[in-house]
Amino acid sequence: MKIEHFKKSDELHVKLCGELDEKCSTYVRTYLDELIDEGGLRRLYIDMSALSFMDSTGIGVLIGRYKRLKPQGVSIFLQSPTKAVDRVLGLSGIYDIMTKAV
Amino acid sequence: MKNKMTLTFSAISENESFARNAVAAFCAELDPTVDEINDIKTAVSEAVTNCVVHAYPKDGNEHTVTVITEIDDDTVHIVVSDNGVGIDDIAHAMQPFYTSKPEQERSGMGFTIMESFTDELEVTRNEPQGTVVSMFKTIKGGAVWNRKKR
Numbered sequence: 488m489k490i491e492h493f494k495k496s497d498e499l500h501v502k503l504c505g506e507l508d509e510k511c512s513t514y515v516r517t518y519l520d521e522l523i524d525e526g527g528l529r530r531l532y533i534d535m536s537a538l539s540f541m542d543s544t545g546i547g548v549l550i551g552r553y554k555r556l557k558p559q560g561v562s563i564f565l566q567s568p569t570k571a572v573d574r575v576l577g578l579s580g581i582y583d584i585m586t587k588a589v
Numbered sequence: 590m591k592n593k594m595t596l597t598f599s600a601i602s603e604n605e606s607f608a609r610n611a612v613a614a615f616c617a618e619l620d621p622t623v624d625e626i627n628d629i630k631t632a633v634s635e636a637v638t639n640c641v642v643h644a645y646p647k648d649g650n651e652h653t654v655t656v657i658t659e660i661d662d663d664t665v666h667i668v669v670s671d672n673g674v675g676i677d678d679i680a681h682a683m684q685p686f687y688t689s690k691p692e693q694e695r696s697g698m699g700f701t702i703m704e705s706f707t708d709e710l711e712v713t714r715n716e717p718q719g720t721v722v723s724m725f726k727t728i729k730g731g732a733v734w735n736r737k738k739r
Binding site for chain 1 (some may be wrong): 602605606609612621624627628630631634635638641693694695696697698699701702703705706
């Protein structure tokens with residue numbers, strides 16, 4: 488798992504590359520939380536175009552970040568998920584609380 | 590045609606990727622679609638993750654997970670088993686969003702995904718202890734090309 492990110496004013500852009508499962512869930516969670524803790528966010532964009540695999544562990548990571556960011560009024564956008572990841576996201580109902588974006 | 594593969598490995602998260610990719614590779618002879626392979630990989634990953642996260646206490650001892658994959662014509666039968674603590678109420682544990690570890694940000698979607706991504710899912714107690722997850726999936730494969738002789 489490789490993660491890239493950049494900040495643009497009040498937007499945080501994160502790109503997840505590789506496979507997200509139990510093995511790297513702590514790394515992803517910690518990486519995101521450290522950036523979130525810096526504050527000043529209004530939108531979090533998670534680029535999933537290079538995420539080739541994700542199981543329900545990833546859903547747990549996303550919901551955990553949602554619970555942290557919702558009280559701060561930060562919106563989360565899931566960008567360009569691959570077909571396999573999109574199927575897991577759709578089944579979980581996560582698109583009810585996060586926006587699927589191109 | 591019948592074929593069978595048995596894998597036994599340590600119940601650690603490093604082996605989740607190995608397990609799902611090994612089962613996917615074993616099924617490749619059935620010429621599955623990309624979607625079918627992804628479904629199998631995801632279902633196997635969920636079952637193995639349950640063993641790694643829930644089956645065994647973190648006591649420093651080595652625990653194992655066994656994955657048996659059988660191919661019978663166009664059907665794949667995958668059995669993931671452990672000898673861990675078992676599940677007290679299996680029907681309750683299979684409810685969507687149920688998790689015994691909410692403090693760990695678990696989604697509780699594991700069994701729901703296994704059920705959705707395979708044709709048949711059965712969860713039973715292992716003897717003398719532990720859990721057995723049995724999944725069937727029929728591989729329909731890709732498009733059939735029609736040929737016409739001149």
